[in-house]
Amino acid sequence: MSVCRPARCLFTKAAATTLPKATPQRCFQTSAIRQARKRRPHYPSIKADDLKLLNEAAEAEYPKYDTSETTLLAKRYTPSQIAAIQAAESAIDTRDVVTQGQQRTDPWMLPYEDDLAEVDPVIDKRPRLGPDDVPGKKSYRLANEVERDESIARIANETLAKMYPDGIPEGQTDAAQEQQFQDAIEAALSQATLDPRATYTSKNPAVLEALADSRHNAVQPDLPRLENRMARQTRQLSTEEEEDPRQKRLLQYLGWDKKKLRSIRVKTLVSHSVTNQTRMGKIRSLYYLTIAGNQDGLLGVGEGKSVEPDEGRKQSIMSAIRNMKPVPRYENRTIYGDLEVKVGATKVQLFSRPPGFGLRTQHLIFELARAAGLQDLAARTPRSRNKMNVIKATWEALTSQKLPDEIARARGKKMVDVRKVYYGGSVH
Amino acid sequence: MSLVNLAHVCSHLQNASKARLGLTSIPVSMLHVKLALGLQQEGFLSSVTLGGSTPPTPFLLQAQPDPEELDAMAQKLKDRPWLAYPAEDITEDGVENVTEKLLGKEQVHEVRVPKNPARRRLWLGLKYWQNEPVLKNMKLVSKPTRRIWLTSDDLGKITRTRESSYVKGLTHPGECMFLTTQRGILEARECVERRVGGMALCRVWG
Incomplete structure (x- = not known):
């Protein structure tokens, strides 16, 4: 131990024996350990008077339920639900709501203010059921044809009953209604054929119900279509799209x-x-x-x-x-022979290259070659590298290539691509 | 064999094609004549004519045979195609040309060539295709101070666009190189075919 270390350290260690032991730490230096800054409280200390005022404001803003209100609640909710509501209200400190709570007005605000009667597929967790939730013996088998037809008829009936809660329209029906009814029957039948309850059968009816229950499904259901103001406003149909003249x-x-x-x-x-x-x-x-x-x-x-x-x-x-x-391309990948074009003080030299060579050029020529669909190219810009002139020269070179057919016609000679004709395109 | 004069010919042909001339003349030498004939064979030139200081009459202005005569000749050849072969008949007077008698006299355009060789010029017809000269570039390979001799192996590489013996390959589409060899002035590909090497003269492309 160094001499310059104050004796205070020794005493502090001895005094701290009553406290729970800290994790063993190695000291990496001999200089004195600086005490950490005093911890600030998480919450600012509030004076008693202010607290009193706050309490009053909270009481005024969020009053407790009185008896008339509880009787009104009892008409709509069961006692257990009322107990849950009260528990939830007591869990939230009204003073916090006053000091921190604020109503959101932005377009992205979530619809928080609801009575939680429905499961929101975006916010809420999906209700899930496991195998333990199915009572009885969990065994099922493939249904035979008779059972299958029976269950298809039953399921289709159930679906139709859901579609027409007031019964099937009878008596005088016009063509549109008739068509709608036929479509409904078809939809119900096809749905019933795809239903797992039609394919499998079981002695335990709970097992069959579990097959059709989406809460037992491992696959996450699709998210619903968003129908808020923001989505409606930002949506743009192709017909409404603004036409640029x-x-x-x-x-x-x-x-x-x-x-x-x-x-x-x-x-x-x-x-x-x-x-x-x-x-x-x-x-x-x-x-x-x-x-x-x-x-x-x-x-x-x-x-x-x-x-x-x-x-x-x-x-x-x-x-x-x-x-x-x-842009004429040899074998859809490179240029026909070497090109050289001068624009201003810029000279661009382009060289054709064998397959797999790549575009080994400077960035401007690379972009041009990529846009034109060239794959094998080398280039040099030996003189000025003015960006505009490099692009113009390259474009001019690529578009004004002399094709072998043209050269042959001009010279009155027969020209043959030896690589293609004699070597089947396998020599470079 | 002066490469200086050849250099002048090269640059003159480039300039003439830039100026879109139809006919131009170069000084006459054996090298120039043979090279011009090589160029004509490769299709870079339309005509090579030896003449004087005035240009020779172009083909369209030359005296043409009568169309009726031509028709009659064509009919005769159609009936008796063997008349196309030259035939001679030996008579008492001497050799008689049967072909000429039957098909009519051949019209040969005569160009007046000056007796004095110094006044002779070689007239070259330049070619153009779709508003572009067929011969656009013509450069010396060997220079007057640095001649380059190439073997047939070198030429094989050069014609396959690879560099060899410090001579760049023939990478432009339709590029030709002329060499002077023991078999006369030949194109590089012909040299490869015949397996002869020689001194590189110039390279030509459109």
Whole structure:
């Protein structure tokens, strides 16, 4: 022990013998242990006067049931239910309700204020029953045909009785009612055929009931359709969808439907602000460059510029889709031979590569190749790497490829893809 | 064999195709003539004509046989196809050309070539397809200061788009390379076929 350690430590240890023993701790340093800060209470101490006021407010807001109210309750609830209600009310301190309780008004508030008479499938736990809840012998077997038909008839009758509590409509019925009745019979019969009570039979009726009881089911039931205000407001049907006039014009231009348009892969690759200097001052607007491709040999590049960011972006997307041009692909994976295109000070070199090579290119060319549906490609940008020019040069290179058939026609020579014709596509 | 002149020819052909010229001329040398014929065989050029300082008459402006004569000849050939084979008949006067007598005289367009070799030019017809030149790029492989000789093994690799002996493969679609070999000026693929090597001259692609 170090000399500098105060003797107080020794005494404190000795004094604490009456307390329960702490878990054995190793001391990792010789310096004095600092006492922890004094614990603050979980609840702020309230003065007696304030407490009195609070009690009064709570009493006034949430008064105890008087006798007239208990008699009214007794008319509706059984004594056990009343006892449960009283127990629940006594469990909640009214003073807490006054100080902390507040009514929620937000749209996401849960419907808490109910009499708990029904099981809410969202909030409440599902009532479940186990094998111990089935009385008697728990044995069942496959039903034979006679038993099966009998039980189907019985179950269908039960279902129909639930559908028509006032009895089956008789006498004069119009065609619509008749049709409805026929549909109900069909539905009841098909439901009864699928019912496990029709497939199995048992001497113990409780076992049969358990087969049909959803509380015995291991499968969680489906959640009900949400019918609150928020869901209703945010729901949007396809007919109510707002039609973008620009998109409508684009669809007319392309002769496509919306589904096809949705399959186009669109990505904005460049965005920056540009300024127009006028004599009135600077006008800032945003520039966007977007690529669009169907990942199957169509590729487009579009530009858009507007003071409104969203407007400019949409402009660029629309023009990219409108500008889509076919990209010839060798074996649907790579380009035909090497390409080189120069735009401004930017030079882009694209090289075709064997299967499985991948897209080993810089990110802009990668995005373009992916949108066009190319899989094997290498590229170099030996000079300037201006983003806009790289994209434009790559697009131009990919869309203006010379095809071997064209070269053969131009030269008046026969050209053969040796890889395909002589080696069956297995040589690279 | 001057590669400097060949370099000039290469750049001139590139420029001419950029300017969309239909006919252009280059200085005459054995190398240029053979290379031009090789290019024509590969389909890069439409015509190779030896001429003077004025361009030769284009085919459409040359004197054409009478259409009626042509029809008569076609009918004769249809009836007696064997007349197409050249035949000669030896008579007392000498050798008589039977084909000419039966089918009419062949019209051969004569181009005036200057006697002075220095004034001769080689006229090349350039080709275009769908508004694009067929021959767009023509680059030297060997340089005047650094000749490159390639074996047939090297050429095998090069024609299969791989690099060999510091010469890049023929990776552009429809690219050709011409070499001067013991068997004359040949295309790289022909060299591989015949298993001959040689000095690389230039590479051509559209």
